[in-house]
Amino acid sequence: MAALVSTSVGGCGLLGGDDSSSSSGSGNLEKAKIKVSVMSTIDVAPFRLAQDGGYFKAEGLEVEAVEAATGQISLTNLIGGMVDIAYSSYTPFFTAVSKGTADIKLVADASSAGPKSTMLVTLPTSSVKSVNDLAGKKIGITAPNTVSDTLSKSVMKDHGVDFSKVQWVPLPLPNVAGALKNGDIDAGFLTEPFITQAAKAAGTVPVVDTATGATQDFPTAGYGGIGKFVAENPKTVAAFQRAMQKATRDSADRSKIEPLLVKYAKIDQDTAALTTLLTLQSTLDARRIQRVPDLLLQMGAIQTKIDVSGMIAAQSSN
Template sequence: MLRSVTTRRSFLGRLPLAALALTVLATASGCGLLGGDDEGSGSGQGAGGVEKAKIKVGVLPVVDVAPFYLAIEQGYFKEQGLDVEAVVMASGQTSINGVLNGDLDIAFTAYPAPLLAQSKQLAEFKIVADALSAKPGHMVVVAPPNSSFRKPSDAPGKRIAITARRSFTDLAPMSVLKTLDVETSTINWVELPFPEMIPAMERGEVDGAVLVEPWVTTAMKQLGATPVFDAASGPTAEIPMSGYVAVGGAGKFATTSPNTLAAFQRGLAKAQAEATDRAKIEPMFVKYAKIDPQTAQLVTISTYSTSLEANRIQRVANLMEDFGVIKGHLDVSTMIQKSGR
């Protein structure tokens, strides 16, 4: 949230995946992916040295990237020989486009977008680092006070706000409801930006909303919203939500710069290991996510991973396959960026 909260429509890249796939296809078919001779690229600093010292990383204004900024402020990337420039993107789509067209070296994104693109063979995405996995309280289906939407079995026929179809905001709650034998086909999913969901509930235009932090906390403070059920529970408990990706293939950054990516991994992991300390991470929420200090103290801090495990991220691909977003089977292990020196 380096920008105003109105950018939340694109938070975590929760945009229509079909539209994103078309955008990725158009971008991939244009002028070379990650082509060009950027300053410092391919310079090769000997065994173990980074191939590109100055890199650009596209990020969104979300709580997921708080450790990334901590790594910059604490000099953890510089310790690894990297000069990392944070580029705040307007949406998940522009972040993905940036890494495809070479404006960015690494892009932060919600997992569904690159997984879908990979399944369609629109680009060779490499997952460089895991960002955030949802703890209880991070992604919650809420309802306004005095609503008849009080429990999961009330969901059929209700108007529930989400950011986009076939995103975490509808797939995760549908997965939870499926395990509870609750019919989801009659739910009226209403696409709205996060900032508009609270007013929509207040006006009675929707019966509930699927929110992520800090909007969960904000809805409870501003509206007195009550949780109906946790969308990251049961089959989706601790589900990986987001990560950092690069593009691989002949001549592409993820292929030509393994040591650079390994250095990025080490710097980020050091910061993510410290993200359990609220004293360190809350200032990042306030400074870069523009969350007010009072709300920042209440926001649920989810899991910031210090390792990159294919079997964990495979859960996202499996979720997408279960609901027909991905056709066939996607083996996430082929997307994991191998560490350099």
């Protein structure tokens, strides 16, 4: 679902910061201190709430957040052993599994693309008036093989637009509005709060809601770990899951989320109030997540069929 600072994203939105929970540890966990790679995205709001609100501490966990600019970098942090758990859009996780790069186990869900939370936008003066005008145009996305790439191509495919002839331009989300004004791109993928920010700052208008058609309520991002870590640290993983489940439930109260947007994203309160949130999730549902690799296979982004049920770590009930 992105960052106000310099991030391009596989998830959506924005939240940054370096606060970490502190805990004396419960003594029952295999590993009481863990590192989690996160991005400055709106759907890590429950993670930030778990930090600020002491949810991790209550589970005996001390969690250090390691910032990553993209989902691919977050995954690289995980594979390289720099972190124990990584947040990313689902696309890099499944791409890595399909290539045999890593044994990924999904630990927790994060979000789905809700209505008007992910969009392709342009300027009112652009020749692009609808999704059918996107063929052959220059479109800004965060990076190839990210959720911005997947959602954009899928919605174009739904409307019979040939995305193979599009010139895809990698851009950090904060730069999309400027690139549109400078004429460097004809349209750009944005998530909230960048949709609201770009509309206020540059007068951008929607071309198409990318959470429609085949990608309506599409799973966008989650948290994963290497299989060996998950197998050897079941109590630690369960503690992380319980804290995230509680924080995700409490995140349904916008009054808990908007201050986090202001604090970590450095946006004003008015923009935070107008921001359309993604649908926040925590517990993984194999049938729902299966939509992601199935769509990637259909679009040629991966070459082998993936059974998600074999990738999901045991889910702790809270």
